[in-house]
Amino acid sequence: MLQSKAGARPRLNCKYPSNRLNHIIFAGVDHKKKAHSAYLSRKMCIFTAQLKHVQNTGGALKFSGIIHSYDFMNYNQAIESICFKFGHALTEFDVFRWLRNFDESEWAMALNVLDKVIYYSSDNIDEMLEYYIQKIIEEHPKERIYILPSGNVGKSGHVMAYHAKKVIEKLTLSEKTLSLLNLKCIGEIKNNAVIALLDDFSGTGESIKKFYEKNVKAVVNGKHITICALTIAYMEKSAEYLYNECGITIYGDLNKPAFIRRGSVFGYEKSMIQVRDFCFKKGEMLYPNWRNEDLKPLGYKNSQALVCFEHTTPNNTLPILWSEMEIPGTNKKWNAIFPRFASSRIDRGRRLRISSGFWISAMQKMR
Numbered sequence: 001m002l003q004s005k006a007g008a009r010p011r012l013n014c015k016y017p018s019n020r021l022n023h024i025i026f027a028g029v030d031h032k033k034k035a036h037s038a039y040l041s042r043k044m045c046i047f048t049a050q051l052k053h054v055q056n057t058g059g060a061l062k063f064s065g066i067i068h069s070y071d072f073m074n075y076n077q078a079i080e081s082i083c084f085k086f087g088h089a090l091t092e093f094d095v096f097r098w099l100r101n102f103d104e105s106e107w108a109m110a111l112n113v114l115d116k117v118i119y120y121s122s123d124n125i126d127e128m129l130e131y132y133i134q135k136i137i138e139e140h141p142k143e144r145i146y147i148l149p150s151g152n153v154g155k156s157g158h159v160m161a162y163h164a165k166k167v168i169e170k171l172t173l174s175e176k177t178l179s180l181l182n183l184k185c186i187g188e189i190k191n192n193a194v195i196a197l198l199d200d201f202s203g204t205g206e207s208i209k210k211f212y213e214k215n216v217k218a219v220v221n222g223k224h225i226t227i228c229a230l231t232i233a234y235m236e237k238s239a240e241y242l243y244n245e246c247g248i249t250i251y252g253d254l255n256k257p258a259f260i261r262r263g264s265v266f267g268y269e270k271s272m273i274q275v276r277d278f279c280f281k282k283g284e285m286l287y288p289n290w291r292n293e294d295l296k297p298l299g300y301k302n303s304q305a306l307v308c309f310e311h312t313t314p315n316n317t318l319p320i321l322w323s324e325m326e327i328p329g330t331n332k333k334w335n336a337i338f339p340r341f342a343s344s345r346i347d348r349g350r351r352l353r354i355s356s357g358f359w360i361s362a363m364q365k366m367r
């Protein structure tokens with residue numbers, strides 16, 4: 001009962017097979033032996049770019065420092081492939097700016113991590129919601145289904161409510177079969193019903209449990225009402241926790257920790273450990289007091305997630321992907337590639353528009 005309610009679930013929009021992308025990322029790196037002959041045969045394209053460090057200075061952009069000579073051909077191919085894989089939710093500027101958090105020698109490793117990110121666009125969210133709502137209906141054909149957003153308003157709650165409303169309207173089912181539930185009306189629900197607690201992501205199960213115990217448990221007590229959780233994605237640990245603590249079954253796309261010893265997305269244990277140590281080292285640099293905090297170098301309570309959404313990024317995901325904090329002991333700010341908050345994503349778009357002329361010119365040179 002703890003397994004994902006999957007079957008033939010919708011496939012994410014990944015237009016490049018991961019093995020092809022690995023060939024591009026590691027082209028020319030002998031110890032990985034991933035280079036494709038088509039890329040090896042190309043002439044090395046190297047140029048010295050005097051691209052300066054970008055700092056936001058109240059709407060203006062200040063440049064300082066110099067980036068040294070690189071073999072930009074292979075990296076640029078990788079960056080273009082990653083942008084294409086994510087449906088151009090990322091620009092080349094976004095990836096390049098994020099790479100500057102790392103030393104040049106670490107770029108291949110960083111791009112490998114970025115390649116493994118699972119990104120859910122707005123369209124993906126609609127498709128996944130529709131699929132799992134239909135699964136719930138199929139498994140409870142004689143019960144009325146209520147979708148109750150459980151995320152906080154201002155975070156993911158209002159976003160998921162919007163997506164749920166859109167999917168429910170598309171399904172054109174009777175309100176006696178499926179409807180969106182307002183928390184204020186939960187006491188009006190009679191017997192023979194299913195309440196699906198909706199959230200975009202569940203990493204540990206704690207947020208859903210807290211919402212259930214605060215708002216739902218006492219109201220439905222003594223009634224024939226089934227409680228389940230409906231997510232876009234969840235971690236294996238969350239499913240176990242919710243079922244053991246609350247008897248709640250979770251629907252969604254099952255994700256395992258990135259650095260699990262068997263079945264890691266980073267391959268066999270030896271190669272996986274190299275990536276894990278790299279991510280941990282950078283995460284520890286961002287959160288040096290992690291031993292006394294829930295937020296660890298590999299995500300909240302060591303979740304090791306690689307999940308990002310168009311509207312947000314869970315803190316269960318590796319911090320090197322979403323952190324925007326000033327690096328302790330320095331005056332340098334970490335550049336996020338998938339910021340957690342919408343305001344940061346909007347601000348990033350504004351900065352890109354301001355500097356578009358400069359960066360388009362720079363990227364053209366990299367080609």
